[in-house]
Amino acid sequence: MNTSGINHKEADMNIFKKTAVRVVAIILVAATAITLTISFLLFQRDKLPSSDTAYVDFGCLLEEGDEVTVEKVTPAPVDKDVEIYAFDFRLSSGQPDGAIEIIIPYSDKGLKEEEELLSVCGKYLNQETNEWEDVFYTVDTEANKVHIITNHLSTYGVFKITNPGKRSEYISEVNVYAAYMTDSRARAIVQAFAEQSDSWQENAAAAFLETTDTLRYFAAANAHTFFSLGEAYDAWVTKPFQNFMSGLGVSTACAQLACNAYNNGFRSAETTFTAVKSSLDIAINFATPSIKLAYLSVGMIDLALSDVQTFAVANKYKSTKNMYDAYYKRKENSRALNDWRTLFESYYKKNKDNPQLVLDMMRAEIDRYVNEYWTVAGTDWESWIDAYEKNGKLSKYPWPVKKDRENISAIHKSQLYEYLNSVFRTMCRNMYLDSLIEREKEYNKLADFYNTKFSIIIQEDKDKGEKSTWAGCYARLAPLSSTADPSSWTGKLNSDGGGTITFTLRAHLKAGFPMTLELYRTSADIKSGKKLKSVTLKSFSENTQTVVLEPRKVNQTEETEPASSEDTDSSTPTSVPPVTKEPVKEANPWYDVTIVSLDNTNPKAFAGWYAVLEYPKDMHVELEDMLAMFDNTGKCILRFQKSDYEALESPSKIWLYQYKEDLLSKKKPDVIVSFSLSGSYSGKYSGEPLYTILVKAKPKGNKDDILNSISGDYSSYMIRAELFIPGEGMMQIDKKEDYEPWEKPSAEVWLHYNGPSLTLKSYSDPYLTEYVLEKFSDTRYEITYQNGTTTVTHTVEIISVGHRAKYTFLSETEGGQRNLSVYILEKK
Incomplete structure (x- = not known):
């Protein structure tokens, strides 16, 4: 570690992302296919049953006269612990016009039954790089066959990894997760998604974590802690994370349903098939690409199994x-x-x-x-x-x-x-192949998000040229999980008493979300636990947060040890100073005040609102640091220490605001609720007692009735348009225009308030597509989705409930093209 800062580097997480095509569904399936009779030689030491051969299921893709060639090949070995069963597949007319299924047999000799599913995978040999790449595959351990779904013929193979320690080198662990996604679990996740209950995202993600056994890779004690990121991050981090996690759960479930439709749809039990269709019928109202694919797959089976009523021809x-x-x-x-x-x-x-x-x-x-x-x-x-x-x-x-x-x-x-x-x-x-591709996109989103970097910048508050009092001390994040390496979270401050701790979200998660900065004089003090100072970090509201250290007094003692006599004046060595005990440190407890609605019939009355402790009107306060936001379930937690509470002159009220702007501009609160500082002891937090308090607030009037007035038809007009198309010189287009009210009339729009969401429909859309926008607050609703390589975002902001709203359409392509349109909606 150098003296310029503290650097914690987490390796790229190959658990969630390796190559462009990385996500593989390992689901136990039985495939019925056309067997192509070919002859092939023995491969490795294990003799395959003579009745087994590699073949291709083209479905109805083969044209008359097409010839298929399947030839066993012997590729170069990649590892002494990896056996490869490889074949080259060719079609006389070129490449197939759609998805095909390649079936390759393997020998399970030397594999334990319980390990076989985790030791076998499908691969594709890239002819240009001569490297084996991942493919979409499933493993049938009963028949000892690997089923590869692709739309391209080339050289494919099966890897059998006989050394368990080398599995992760060839099989990304994320590929194993989907192996345990059952049809019933998939239906449960889709059902949770379809119902859009208060906790549907957490339920879907928890089911995914449980099914895939993912939680054990992290330090989180339970799914809720994992899903909330240990409350170490504000909503700007936790909300996208929750969206990615639930999106991954839903896409994995839908891939399983699409797989089941492909493999078993024509022989599924009617009751099971009806249950799947019922869930998807509801879920399609909140359609994601994965839901749409599963819906179409199941709908196609429904169409194929149509019961046509006939009678004998007269x-x-x-x-x-x-x-x-x-x-x-x-x-x-x-x-x-x-x-x-x-x-x-x-x-x-x-x-x-x-x-x-x-x-x-x-x-x-x-x-x-x-x-x-x-x-x-x-x-x-x-x-x-x-x-x-x-x-x-x-x-x-x-x-x-x-x-x-x-x-x-x-x-x-x-x-x-x-x-x-x-x-x-x-x-x-x-549809199955497309659903696997959509699932891969969700994995990649989560993988990218896990690799987001956060930094804690440590600075000493001193004048330029002034000697640092913290130089050479050690800083560490704590408390750490049992699986975390303490040395990776510890570093020495530089000559200016500063440094930077940088880590990825995944590294922080695996370490147990340490949010206390501990400072030590020496490395020996770290081992003995002699801290000079502890600083409780705030939840991350951006990628960096700065900790400013006050200059350390020369004779400052450690938090856990009495003052040392070594700091006495050396001019009187024979004088032994009296030994004094360190004053008893007064407790500075923490308080978690949970605020919920008093009205049990309307528990989400305060969803999207803000809370802040009452403060003297003439006092200067940092309201951004004091406020807390109610989540979409209508719950808010205000966390503070006794010292903070007393600094505000021991308030007895909490102020609630519907709009953050009103809170920051110090307007009159929308709701005021009383509370006292007596609570239930809930253990320790950052070395101090933690007490929890429950406060119930009475909603202001019937807020839901007010928001219901959003529903209805709206006239619209454009107020701004932007178009950017990248290019060289004159070929680049960058156009921005603003319009006066009603200068550019537009189509009529329909809005419908659903409680946790808002439905948007334009009457100019020939298909009258209904977009369900997620509720971020009472005044803001948004949906973002992928349409091919284009990211599309619809946003509705309520200007005046039941009267006016602003609608923004944004599309951005991977190539950099951007199209923005902003409209004002006025209720008819």
């Missing part, structure tokens, strides 16, 4: 039915499986954000197709009879009444659904 219409069947056998009218697949996938590609529309379009096209004959032939029925049978009589080919026409079409439809099963399954496989 004798007099049998000839007519034969003529009907002949129409669809004509070359110009018949459709091959790939024709149907191409048509259905065009619906999907154009309408990915609206899965219900895709399903409706597919169902409508099938209905149109089976009824097409009646529309065409009905224009000149006698000519159609004559074309089918020269001089055919109308008595032999009567025009059926409506119910008989519908029955003949229904019979064809029933046969068509069965014929299209391979199309539906192929498309489900595409």
Whole structure:
């Protein structure tokens, strides 16, 4: 460690991110596939059963005349503890037009049954770099086969890692997590998401942590501590973290549902399938890309299993039915499986954000197709009879009444659904691959967020040129978890008495969220616990926080030891000073005051509000440091020490504000609640007693009724537009314009207040898409989602409840293009 600062560097977390394609679902599945008979040689020492071979399930993607080649290859070894089963897969026509499934067998010799799932993985050999890369795969330990989902043919293999200590080198641990995501757990997570209850995010994340056994990698004692980041960070950190965690849980659950739809949908128990569909029917109202994919996958199975009611064709219409069947056998009218697949996938590609529309379009096209004959032939029925049978009589080919026409079409439809099963399954496989890609995005978001860096800057309050009194002392963050390395969190202050502690969010989490800065004179004092000073850190409200140390007195004693006689005047060595005891340190306890609504029927009455201790009007106070925000469940915790309380002249009231601006501008509180400093002892915090106090505040009027007035139709007009397209010189566009009220009238908008969310819909949208915006406060609602490589954000800010609002649309591409539009909404 150098003297310029304290640096704590956490290695990049390969638990959550390694390469561009890193996330793998390891789910026990049984796949039915087309077996390609090939011959291959023995591989390694273990002989594979002769009946087992690698093969590819193309579904309905193979065109007539396509030839598939599967050849066993022997790649260069990567490790003596890794056995590789590799094959090269080729298609005569090039690459497949969609997702395929590659099945590669392996030998489980030398693997314990309970370890097999964690010791086998699928890999792809990059021909350009000659490096093995991760793929999306599942392991069937019963059949000893690895199933790889991809849309590209090349060289693929199975790695069997026989040394448990080397698994993490080849199998990212995050890939193992999804192995334990069951269908029932997935439905529970989606159900929690669909219900949008007060604690749905924590419930979904907790279920994910429990299912994937993730919590043991961190020092958090329980899911709540983990989810709240130990209350060491303000909402600007915890809120995105909670969004990423719950998003990861939901996307993993949806990937499992998409997997189940692909592998088992055509033979699932009706009750199980209905339960999944019911949950997704609700969840689609709060659609994320993962929810949409799962919804479409399950909806496709629902479509494939449609129960078509038919009855026997009446004798007099049998000839007519034969003529009907002949129409669809004509070359110009018949459709091959790939024709149907191409048509259905065009619906999907154009309408990915609206899965219900895709399903409706597919169902409508099938209905149109089976009824097409009646529309065409009905224009000149006698000519159609004559074309089918020269001089055919109308008595032999009567025009059926409506119910008989519908029955003949229904019979064809029933046969068509069965014929299209391979199309539906192929498309489900595409949905499954897309859902794995969406899940990977969620993993990457969380991985990036875990690697966010935070710093504590230590400075001594001294004049320039003045000698430092803290130089050479040691600083450490505490308390540390049992798994944390104390030396990584300890450093020596520089010659100016300063330094910087830098760490990642993940490192802080694994260390147990230490939030006390301890200062020691020597390294020996660290071991004996002789602290010079302890400083309780504030929750991080930005990436850095600064601790300013007052100059240390020369004879300052340690917190835990009496004054040393070595600091006496050396001019009187024979004089032994009297030994005095250190004064008894007066306790300076902490208090956690939890504020909730008095109205049990309206527990979230204060969600998004702010609280602050009463303070003398003529006193200068740092309100930003004193205030606390109510969370979305309507709960707030004010934490302070007795010394802080007494500095405010021992207040007996807490002031509540609906708007932060009103609090900071020292306006009259919206609600005032009384409290006393008597509470329940709850242990120690930073070495001092901790007491908890519960305060119930009466809501001001019926706030929910006021917010309900947000709902309704609004007229709108644009007030600002920005467009930025990066480029060289004249090719770059950077345009910004402001408009006067009603200079740029826009579409009518519908808003609906839902309590924990706000629904937004524009009547100019041909699909009338409803966006559900998350509630950040009573006046701010927002949703952010990915549309391909574009990040889209919708924000609504309430200017006057029930009258005016501001709507902001923002889209930003990975290439740097930015489009911003701001509108004023006025209620009609």
